Amino acid sequence: MTARDQRxxxxxxxxxxxxxxxxxxxxxxxQGEKSxxxxxxxxxxxxxxxxxxLAQENKVLLFDKLSxxxxxxxxxxxxxxxxxxxSAAIQTAAQQSGVKLGPLRETPGRNNARELSTILIEGxxxxxxxxxxxxxxxxxxxxxxxxxxxxxxxxxxxxxxxGPRGGGxxxxxxxxxxxxxxxxxxxxxxxxxxxxxxxxQWKTEAPHA
Amino acid sequence: xxxxxxxxxxxxIVEFTDSSVHISHDARSVELQFERDATGALTxxxxxxVIGALRSFATHPGSREQAFCLLPARGVSLRRxxxxxxxxxxxxxxxxxxxDAQFPLSSDELAWGYARLSANGAQLQDLIxxxxxxxxxxxxxxxxxNAGFEPLFGIAALTRPNLSAHAPTKFGVVEIGQHKSELxxxxxxxxxxxxxxxxxxxxxxxxxxxxxxxRNNGAVQKIYVSGKSAALWSQRxxxxxxxxxxxxxxxxxxxxxxxxxxxxxxDELLLISGNREAVRIxxxxxxxxxxxxxxxxxxxxxxxxxxxxxLRRAQLTRTIADISAARAKLPKVDREVxxxxxxxxxxxxxxxxxxxxxxxxxxxxxxxxxxxxxHGELSLRGTAQGAQAAGTLRAKMFESGYFSNVVLDEQTxxxxxxxxFRMTGLLRSEAERKxxxxxxxxxxxxxxxxxxxxxxxxxxxxxxxxxxNTVNAPKP
Numbered sequence: 001m002t003a004r005d006q007r008x009x010x011x012x013x014x015x016x017x018x019x020x021x022x023x024x025x026x027x028x029x030x031q032g033e034k035s036x037x038x039x040x041x042x043x044x045x046x047x048x049x050x051x052x053x054l055a056q057e058n059k060v061l062l063f064d065k066l067s068x069x070x071x072x073x074x075x076x077x078x079x080x081x082x083x084x085x086x087s088a089a090i091q092t093a094a095q096q097s098g099v100k101l102g103p104l105r106e107t108p109g110r111n112n113a114r115e116l117s118t119i120l121i122e123g124x125x126x127x128x129x130x131x132x133x134x135x136x137x138x139x140x141x142x143x144x145x146x147x148x149x150x151x152x153x154x155x156x157x158x159x160x161x162x163g164p165r166g167g168g169x170x171x172x173x174x175x176x177x178x179x180x181x182x183x184x185x186x187x188x189x190x191x192x193x194x195x196x197x198x199x200x201q202w203k204t205e206a207p208h209a
Numbered sequence: 210x211x212x213x214x215x216x217x218x219x220x221x222i223v224e225f226t227d228s229s230v231h232i233s234h235d236a237r238s239v240e241l242q243f244e245r246d247a248t249g250a251l252t253x254x255x256x257x258x259v260i261g262a263l264r265s266f267a268t269h270p271g272s273r274e275q276a277f278c279l280l281p282a283r284g285v286s287l288r289r290x291x292x293x294x295x296x297x298x299x300x301x302x303x304x305x306x307x308x309d310a311q312f313p314l315s316s317d318e319l320a321w322g323y324a325r326l327s328a329n330g331a332q333l334q335d336l337i338x339x340x341x342x343x344x345x346x347x348x349x350x351x352x353x354x355n356a357g358f359e360p361l362f363g364i365a366a367l368t369r370p371n372l373s374a375h376a377p378t379k380f381g382v383v384e385i386g387q388h389k390s391e392l393x394x395x396x397x398x399x400x401x402x403x404x405x406x407x408x409x410x411x412x413x414x415x416x417x418x419x420x421x422x423x424r425n426n427g428a429v430q431k432i433y434v435s436g437k438s439a440a441l442w443s444q445r446x447x448x449x450x451x452x453x454x455x456x457x458x459x460x461x462x463x464x465x466x467x468x469x470x471x472x473x474x475x476d477e478l479l480l481i482s483g484n485r486e487a488v489r490i491x492x493x494x495x496x497x498x499x500x501x502x503x504x505x506x507x508x509x510x511x512x513x514x515x516x517x518x519x520l521r522r523a524q525l526t527r528t529i530a531d532i533s534a535a536r537a538k539l540p541k542v543d544r545e546v547x548x549x550x551x552x553x554x555x556x557x558x559x560x561x562x563x564x565x566x567x568x569x570x571x572x573x574x575x576x577x578x579x580x581x582x583x584h585g586e587l588s589l590r591g592t593a594q595g596a597q598a599a600g601t602l603r604a605k606m607f608e609s610g611y612f613s614n615v616v617l618d619e620q621t622x623x624x625x626x627x628x629x630f631r632m633t634g635l636l637r638s639e640a641e642r643k644x645x646x647x648x649x650x651x652x653x654x655x656x657x658x659x660x661x662x663x664x665x666x667x668x669x670x671x672x673x674x675x676x677x678n679t680v681n682a683p684k685p
Contacts, residue, residue, distance in 0.1 A: 032515035039518035039525070046529050053536040063542040066549035074545045134559050143548070145556045145583065151563075152578040195583075202548045 071141040074199050083117045086142040086196050093136040098129035116198040126186040137194060147193040221266050221276040222465045224365050228387055230259055231462040234266045238460045250348055263356030276358035278349055279365035279464045282391040286312060286340050287403040291333035312340055320346045322481035326399045337400050339364050343483045362481045365464035366393045366403055369435060371471045372455050372463060377430035384463060385436035387411050394426055402426045410437040416445040435463035556583055557636050562611050569605035571598055585636040592629050599630035610642050
């Protein structure tokens with residue numbers, strides 16, 4: 001083999017090597033880039049999943065906290081007897097608090113406001129009893145929202161005529177500074193409007209509270 | 210690194226001793242015995258034999274490639290010379306003058322070479338200079354030239370210390386020959402002395418001549434022994450000085466192995482030359498090596514770019530599966546949470562609001578009716594003692610943070626300095642209540658509010674029938 005032949009072979013080998021490196025190199029590079037892009041997407045997916053999981057954990061914790069605060073789990077509400085049960089529970093709570101109940105009216109709630117029923121409660125009692133009832137209604141274990149509270153000078157018992165009587169000392173349990181309503185000492189008349197929420201409607205609609 | 214990119218092209222190494230020649234090229238080695246005549250020159254038969262052997266080692270016949278030729282120590286002078294120069298050009302300008310002064314022959318009559326010694330902290334550059342008569346070099350030059358090589362002359366004794374690993378600061382290396390031995394001593398800065406000792410493997414049975422020479426040349430801590438019967442001689446020397454046999458690869462001479470080690474490390478070689486021009490070692494073209502290194506680094510960089518996806522993909526997939534499984538185990542409570550939050554945010558804290566009103570009331574104040582709605586509306590009616598009592602009540606209600614836009618709808622003076630009043634207002638949401646009010650502004654606004662309240666009350670007293678004023682609560 002002459003030197004010229006050797007040179008030709010060398011050049012040929014170099015050209016073939018360059019072609020092979022170029023051809024397979026580009027393929028390798030493309031494959032690598034594709035793999036790298038997929039890997040980056042996987043990383044993003046993992047991060048997103050991690051964030052979603054943390055958010056879900058936070059929601060579970062919040063749910064536990066609120067369930068404990070309101071003493072009820074929305075998933076265990078019996079819809080058919082909800083109004084009756086809630087009404088009975090409110091009356092029991094009123095008796096326990098020392099509020100003398102007067103007329104109690106139940107009206108159907110507004111569907112568009114996702115209300116099941118509205119209960120109007122009239123009663124009379126001392127301020128401590130009224131406050132105790134308000135507190136108990138919020139933690140009775142039913143989806144109740146107190147729509148309004150109206151407290152006026154006490155009349156002659158539940159459902160009796162209320163009216164200014166003047167005077168009035170500090171009733172027992174009255175917050176300091178609350179000089180007391182008019183009328184006999186400590187006697188108040190209270191009107192509560194309580195809404196029973198319809199959880200069934202929440203289940204079918206997107207939450208937007 | 211330096212050795213990698215500046216590797217010498219000369220791969221054939223020839224070492225001449227008094228009675229033999231070693232030729233080595235990579236793993237291939239040959240040792241030829243030759244004869245000298247009465248003048249010390251090689252006989253014609255030996256010359257032919259050596260040339261023939263050398264030609265068989267030529268990798269590119271006719272191209273006159275360089276070959277290292279290591280000379281015996283006989284006739285070689287070694288000196289340490291200091292010159293006030295640092296650059297190579299200055300050294301090569303000044304060194305001949307020093308050689309003229311310190312050697313018995315002038316620099317023109319000598320073939321010489323030098324190597325830098327390690328710095329001693331002074332301004333002068335210390336050099337180790339080896340020199341030999343020009344005419345003593347000529348037979349070797351002719352021999353190698355006839356074989357098709359361009360010789361690069363070195364001193365065999367100076368390459369052997371490169372094999373002594375973990376050597377103490379002062380040590381010696383002795384090559385045991387047939388009749389004579391070569392001894393080189395070194396200190397912490399490099400070669401110090403070079404001697405030919407008149408004893409050899411066949412001529413003596415005692416190491417006393419060597420020890421005597423060492424005593425005359427200063428103490429050494431250890432001596433390395435190579436050459437013929439090196440193990441035997443190291444045992445003989447040991448009682449006088451700690452001795453150790455130099456480890457030489459099988460089939461090679463210690464000088465050739467030492468030179469290879471020096472080339473591998475990229476050390477500065479001490480080569481001697483008969484003319485003033487510095488010896489130029491042909492080196493492989495470095496640009497190709499740099500290109501290769503760059504290509505390798507590029508491949509590594511590219512590999513690192515793609516290595517992570519390849520190596521960690523499986524682990525990441527497992528992590529995603531784990532997270533998904535953990536998430537699937539969590540209960541779905543989105544609607545329940547929204548429902549409970551709706552309950553929480555859609556009813557005022559009635560008890561807190563009533564307590565805040567009670568806190569704002571002055572002694573003698575009576576609330577006859579209080580009405581609070583879920584939508585944040587408040588209305589109250591009552592009586593208070595004093596003309597300014599209603600205004601003070603309103604100011605304190607603002608301060609409590611629970612109320613805003615409290616309007617004194619009506620204030621009517623009555624008997625015994627009593628005032629009947631009626632107010633409406635709005636409840637602040639929980640989020641608004643929690644914002645801390647700015648202190649400086651708060652004080653100022655309260656004062657303003659109090660002043661306005663007084664004015665309003667006065668106005669109400671003056672015109673009791675129709676008085677409706679709105680005082681905005683201080684915004685936090």
